[in-house]
Amino acid sequence: KQEVTQIPAALSVPEGENLVLNCSFTDSAIYNLQWFRQDPGKGLTSLLLIQSSQREQTSGRLNASLDKSSGRSTLYIAASQPGDSATYLCAVPPGTGTASKLTFGTGTRLQVTL
């Protein structure tokens, strides 16, 4: 059974700081890994999708890396802004079985202060 862990559970940083969010998973035979953002009371917004053959993906100030062999991914946020405040979730499909059944981490709640 795939298990996903995100560390830290919560993080508060001053505006402008660079930060790293961590995601680890137990079954490394994955198709891809996806990072999402969730604002309070809202649905999930896809940030980055990394295919298993890729090492990293970049979108603006966001960079996600994937190390399948060690079962880890990181989301790097450069020059953080108050608008980045949200919960960040990573999700992976199972190593075997139905690829549709994503397993989500419990998220990292980020607060960027002025």
Next chain:
Amino acid sequence: GAGVSQSPSNKVTEKGKDVELRCDPISGHTALYWYRQSLGQGLEFLIYFQGNSAPDKSGLPSDRFSAERTGGSVSTLTIQRTQQEDSAVYLCASNGLAGVTGELFFGEGSRLTVL
């Protein structure tokens, strides 16, 4: 549509009543998923549709839960005889890849409160 649309956004019901939650996926997306997010919990997979078929409904918590999809588009999640533990946000997602997860696009969710 431009995004995944869910209705109602909020639903308050009494214990024992039936509720229906609707999801309208992104136009052309063949795969549709329902997830549940309970207070303080992670997202829990419920059911996956490919077209109108549901090859994986292993996440439905009990036989009070059912879902259908018609015309390869709109899906309805029905909860019969609601219980207080059914209170949660029900999220729908879609993508365009058959069988293999690609990028998932989520709706805003339907918040269900069972009194």
